[in-house]
Amino acid sequence: MAPNDLICGAVAVLGRPNVGKSTFLNSVLQTKIAIVSPRPQTTRGSMAGIYQDDEAQIVFYDTPGIHQPKNKLSQFMLREVEEVLGGADAALFLIDVREGLTEEEYLVAEWLQKFKKPVWVILNKIDGVLDDKLEVFESQIKSEWPNWSVLRMAAISGRGVPEVTVELKKILPHQPLLFPEDELTNKTMREIAAEMIREQCFLQLKEEIPYGVAVLIDSFEEKELPNLVVIKATIFVEKDSQKGIMIGVGGNQLKLIGSAARVEIEKLLGRKVFLELWIKVLKNWRKDEDLLKRLGYSVPHK
Numbered sequence: 152m153a154p155n156d157l158i159c160g161a162v163a164v165l166g167r168p169n170v171g172k173s174t175f176l177n178s179v180l181q182t183k184i185a186i187v188s189p190r191p192q193t194t195r196g197s198m199a200g201i202y203q204d205d206e207a208q209i210v211f212y213d214t215p216g217i218h219q220p221k222n223k224l225s226q227f228m229l230r231e232v233e234e235v236l237g238g239a240d241a242a243l244f245l246i247d248v249r250e251g252l253t254e255e256e257y258l259v260a261e262w263l264q265k266f267k268k269p270v271w272v273i274l275n276k277i278d279g280v281l282d283d284k285l286e287v288f289e290s291q292i293k294s295e296w297p298n299w300s301v302l303r304m305a306a307i308s309g310r311g312v313p314e315v316t317v318e319l320k321k322i323l324p325h326q327p328l329l330f331p332e333d334e335l336t337n338k339t340m341r342e343i344a345a346e347m348i349r350e351q352c353f354l355q356l357k358e359e360i361p362y363g364v365a366v367l368i369d370s371f372e373e374k375e376l377p378n379l380v381v382i383k384a385t386i387f388v389e390k391d392s393q394k395g396i397m398i399g400v401g402g403n404q405l406k407l408i409g410s411a412a413r414v415e416i417e418k419l420l421g422r423k424v425f426l427e428l429w430i431k432v433l434k435n436w437r438k439d440e441d442l443l444k445r446l447g448y449s450v451p452h453k
């Protein structure tokens with residue numbers, strides 16, 4: 152160990168869809184970089200959030216929710232989880248205490264049984280249950296998975312979040328930094344901007360439509376005078392009928408998506424943003440390997 156080495160390691164954040172993995176990532180970084188919505192399967196790719204303090208650099212990897220795959224996009228998502236787990240020093244297994252243990256928790260546990268490194272089961276959303284119920288649930292978890300430690304958290308308010316880093320620091324190694332000191336994530340601002348547009352589709356569109364949405368940034372130009380970032384992006388949908396819904400009467404729906412996404416991107420960049428959106432139909436892209444690849448979701452052949 153060199154004298155200047157910090158506590159350093161990669162930590163996989165795992166769980167079924169919608170348990171609060173991305174909310175945790177944003178909370179531990181105190182910066183919103185990961186998209187969040189009340190609907191399952193919001194996150195599609197992994198994303199590093201690099202937590203740093205005087206003692207440690209902990210690289211948390213947000214991952215897509217583990218689920219039974221049903222199309223090629225699902226396969227891509229699960230492949231992302233597999234890759235993160237392959238490179239992690241520890242894992243956080245998030246559970247929504249309001250929902251308790253579902254079949255999908257046992258699916259996640261199966262993945263983690265093969266992972267021979269430390270695991271913390273994180274009981275998330277404790278703001279949503281009474282203490283008595285939480286006690287019972289915690290004992291159930293401890294008897295189900297006796298080798299794993301348990302922590303309680305409400306990622307939405309930040310309660311219990313610092314305790315996670317305290318625990319991790321006890322087991323992660325001292326080693327040279329994994330990322331440069333001032334880096335926040337392994338994603339580019341361009342990629343995060345695309346995600347923030349997709350997030351608004353999840354928040355504002357109903358039923359199946361957001362699941363068939365993909366976003367690509369066509370151009371991302373930083374201008375000095377006026378001080379502004381000009382972003383042009385295309386939103387892809389799967390059917391002609393969805394294009395009409397997405398645009399809305401008089402273009403209203405698209406305007407709402409655009410202005411809400413612009414506000415989020417401005418917060419992240421700390422600069423004014425001009426956002427221009429286009430919509431295109433790419434029929435059944437979730438089932439087509441070439442189209443998936445074009446949209447950034449390529450599934451490598453094993």
Ligand SMILES: Nc1nc2c(ncn2[C@@H]2O[C@H](COP(=O)(O)OP(=O)(O)OP(=O)(O)O)[C@@H](O)[C@H]2O)c(=O)[nH]1
Nearest residue numbers: 168169170171172173174192193194216305306307
């Ligand atoms: N009440 C409560 N809600 C929470 C908490 N943490 C997350 N949520 C909510 O749970 C929903 C899902 O949160 P996400 O962070 O998107 O969940 P995820 O695990 O990343 O979901 P996927 O990306 O779909 O796998 C959102 O509506 C969050 O606001 C919490 O501690 N308490």
Ligand SMILES: [Mg+2]
Nearest residue numbers: 172173193194
């Ligand atoms: Mg997520």
